[in-house]
Amino acid sequence: MISIGLRWWLWGDFTGGDSGSGPGCQIWRVCKEPVLEKPFARLKGACLCGRINFEVSDAFEYAANCHCSQCRKATGAAFKPFVAIPREKFVLKDWPDDCFEFGTRIEHDLRCRNCGSLIYSRVRDGEYLHIPLGVLTDTPSLKPDKHIFVGSKADWHDILDDLPQHEEF
Numbered sequence: 573m574i575s576i577g578l579r580w581w582l583w584g585d586f587t588g589g590d591s592g593s594g595p596g597c598q599i600w601r602v603c604k605e606p607v608l609e610k611p612f613a614r615l616k617g618a619c620l621c622g623r624i625n626f627e628v629s630d631a632f633e634y635a636a637n638c639h640c641s642q643c644r645k646a647t648g649a650a651f652k653p654f655v656a657i658p659r660e661k662f663v664l665k666d667w668p669d670d671c672f673e674f675g676t677r678i679e680h681d682l683r684c685r686n687c688g689s690l691i692y693s694r695v696r697d698g699e700y701l702h703i704p705l706g707v708l709t710d711t712p713s714l715k716p717d718k719h720i721f722v723g724s725k726a727d728w729h730d731i732l733d734d735l736p737q738h739e740e741f
């Protein structure tokens with residue numbers, strides 16, 4: 573959980589800290605939005621080996637457990653729990669020289685080249701990031717409230733909770 577004493581951040585705080593671009597990484601620069609309507613807590617996340625560290629505003633717009641076959645392959649799990657956020661609210665620290673993009677330049681999965689952790693999936697014409705909850709170190713205020721793409725769920729997995737189930741998105 574976020575400690576009580578954690579400073580609240582405005583996105584303007586980030587504008588001074590532009591990182592350079594790493595080879596092979598088509599990452600956007602830090603958002604230049606001057607002011608948001610309200611400040612959000614800043615959450616930390618990291619890959620398994622710790623080379624990739626990121627911060628993201630706790631301003632997630634939706635969250636779900638995705639049962640599609642791509643998410644199963646990408647995670648090796650029955651489904652992928654994720655939170656979604658507009659891409660400009662995500663900031664990479666410790667610029668990853670060895671990040672790896674799988675997919676197209678617009679839509680792809682970003683992984684650590686060293687340990688393979690999935691950091692995010694860039695989706696919806698590149699405008700949104702779906703961040704797998706497992707790479708967040710801090711706890712977001714939003715958690716998955718539905719199952720999506722249940723129509724392609726694995727036969728060997730049973731959904732045991734009462735959350736709404738959607739055939740697709």
Ligand SMILES: [Zn+2]
Binds near residue numbers: 623
């Ligand atoms: Zn790593």
Ligand SMILES: [Zn+2]
Binds near residue numbers: 640642721
């Ligand atoms: Zn999926």
